[in-house]
Amino acid sequence: MRGDTGIPHPCGACAFYPDSVWQPVENGSISMLARAFSRKELANGQTLFDQGSENRGVFCVSRGLIALRTHHEGGTSTLLRLAYPGEVIGFRSFLEDRLHLTEARALLPSRVCTVARRDARRLVQANPTVLARLASRCISEIDRSHERIIAAATASNKQRLAALLFDLLEAHGEREGNHLRMHLPLSRKDLADLIGVPPETLSRLVGRLGKEGFAIDGRNVAIPARTAAKAGTEPPLTKTCPAAS
Amino acid sequence: MRGDTGIPHPCGACAFYPDSVWQPVENGSISMLARAFSRKELANGQTLFDQGSENRGVFCVSRGLIALRTHHEGGTSTLLRLAYPGEVIGFRSFLEDRLHLTEARALLPSRVCTVARRDARRLVQANPTVLARLASRCISEIDRSHERIIAAATASNKQRLAALLFDLLEAHGEREGNHLRMHLPLSRKDLADLIGVPPETLSRLVGRLGKEGFAIDGRNVAIPARTAAKAGTEPPLTKTCPAAS
DNA sequence: CCCGCGGTTCGACGATCGTCAATAACAAAG
DNA sequence: CTTTGTTATTGACGATCGTCGAACCGCGGG
Numbered sequence A, B: 001m002r003g004d005t006g007i008p009h010p011c012g013a014c015a016f017y018p019d020s021v022w023q024p025v026e027n028g029s030i031s032m033l034a035r036a037f038s039r040k041e042l043a044n045g046q047t048l049f050d051q052g053s054e055n056r057g058v059f060c061v062s063r064g065l066i067a068l069r070t071h072h073e074g075g076t077s078t079l080l081r082l083a084y085p086g087e088v089i090g091f092r093s094f095l096e097d098r099l100h101l102t103e104a105r106a107l108l109p110s111r112v113c114t115v116a117r118r119d120a121r122r123l124v125q126a127n128p129t130v131l132a133r134l135a136s137r138c139i140s141e142i143d144r145s146h147e148r149i150i151a152a153a154t155a156s157n158k159q160r161l162a163a164l165l166f167d168l169l170e171a172h173g174e175r176e177g178n179h180l181r182m183h184l185p186l187s188r189k190d191l192a193d194l195i196g197v198p199p200e201t202l203s204r205l206v207g208r209l210g211k212e213g214f215a216i217d218g219r220n221v222a223i224p225a226r227t228a229a230k231a232g233t234e235p236p237l238t239k240t241c242p243a244a245s
Numbered sequence C: 001c002c003c004g005c006g007g008t009t010c011g012a013c014g015a016t017c018g019t020c021a022a023t024a025a026c027a028a029a030g
Numbered sequence D: 001c002t003t004t005g006t007t008a009t010t011g012a013c014g015a016t017c018g019t020c021g022a023a024c025c026g027c028g029g030g
Helices: A027-036 A091-096 A117-126 A128-154 A157-172 A188-195 A199-210 B027-036 B091-096 B117-126 B128-154 B157-172 B188-195 B199-210
Strands: A037-042 A047-049 A057-063 A066-071 A077-083 A103-106 A110-116 A174-176 A179-183 A215-217 A220-224 B037-042 B047-049 B057-063 B066-071 B077-083 B103-106 B110-116 B174-176 B179-183 B215-217 B220-224
Touching (some): A027 A037, A027 A110, A027 A117, A057 A091, A077 B128, A091 A117, A091 A128, A091 B128, A117 A128, A128 A157, A128 B077, A128 B091, A157 A179, A157 A188, A157 A199, A157 A220, A199 A215, B027 B037, B027 B110, B027 B117, B057 B091, B077 B188, B091 B128, B110 B117, B128 B157, B157 B179, B157 B188, B157 B220, B188 B199, B199 B215
Antiparallel strands (some): A037 A110, A047 A103, A057 A110, A066 A103, A174 A179, A215 A220, B047 B103, B057 B110, B066 B077, B174 B179, B215 B220
């Protein structure tokens, strides 16, 4: 974590250092990296960058949770991605040198590390490994997107909501007796945006899931641990047992 | 298009040479590129690589049309992307050194240029520019995917089908009088996979579009040129004029 | 010519969805 | 505590969707 110059790597103390896109970087670059590096604390709801704004660098989530969202004409919006600690955001507008197509907003009190654009570009040019790691993050984003496209094409809205809740439970849930509990970091509107339905429909889906083992009250969610393995996967049972679906 | 060695760049004669990911490449690399380079002609329906197979290199579509599709358990499949001439495919499994997650199959008689994996990797390491161009293709794929996610979340199936037909008309259509005509390169099943509905539903959508200016008979599609600007965008008109929607 | 086969369409049914409008729950501010 | 604005829910309605079964089509092989 220390180059020959004695300057410590800015990400050295980070839990995600081994996967950092800025590691390894040749020793001579560490001082530039340290100079371009900055931390930023974000309050709940604060935006890191706005849709349409100029890129200011490469961002890495260190703590909390960031939502990447695009707003369309007409006031509607789609939540494209949740970025957890260790994930890199803003790399598209950085690499392509264009305006942000999405807005980044904190859903929890968060910390984000930034490498300012000008120096980041120099670092990328001097260290091909950095570019390779950024490309790898791009591919992760492609994989994520493809999974979502496939889910939208094959699963019902209810199944997608159930799957989303499981994902969130995995990230935010805690075991409590024989239940899994969490406090949702997302509003109903955000949940609706993530699965692509209007909020009214989401309310109905939540109500229906409530009859299938999910206990959802406001932002508190709990499910029996056993449900986790199978829920959302049972077939529709179209006409044999209408009450069960 | 000629390096100091006198070996011509394999992509030199290609219409997409200016955007080739293998250009520019330092002169010493051109001979390696030429050695690793090969062309392949694909008949209609022939597969370039199978889902789950090992990556054999980086592919670039030169002529025709390639469908990238993933098969799921249960025999269903989703058509994730159409690759037109000039587009690069197979770069994810190449860059991440993993198995293909999608199948590539020709929808038209096609020509695909391949740079074999081993040498392609050397070329990427020797030429950072190549990696940068590949990253740019990754970002294009992210953008495409995001657009599709947004479309799935905001537009109705009918609107998405109309939009898809317009995209296809732009690529395959020809003006004929005051109509735009094309021969669809896609089966009904493929169309259905692209918008994420079962084939029966697609049939209904086609039928409904038939009442809105689209003339769709088998694989032949024609629309009045004027319709192109507005179709698919009119509001549902839920209760004022049921016959019109 | 008939047969069979895969791809496509159609009809009917119940389930689900989107929309509008009204209500309820809630939190921040006064 | 009340007010106020936002967020979330509910009801009702017609439209759309997914599914099943059956019919239809084109086409190649017997």
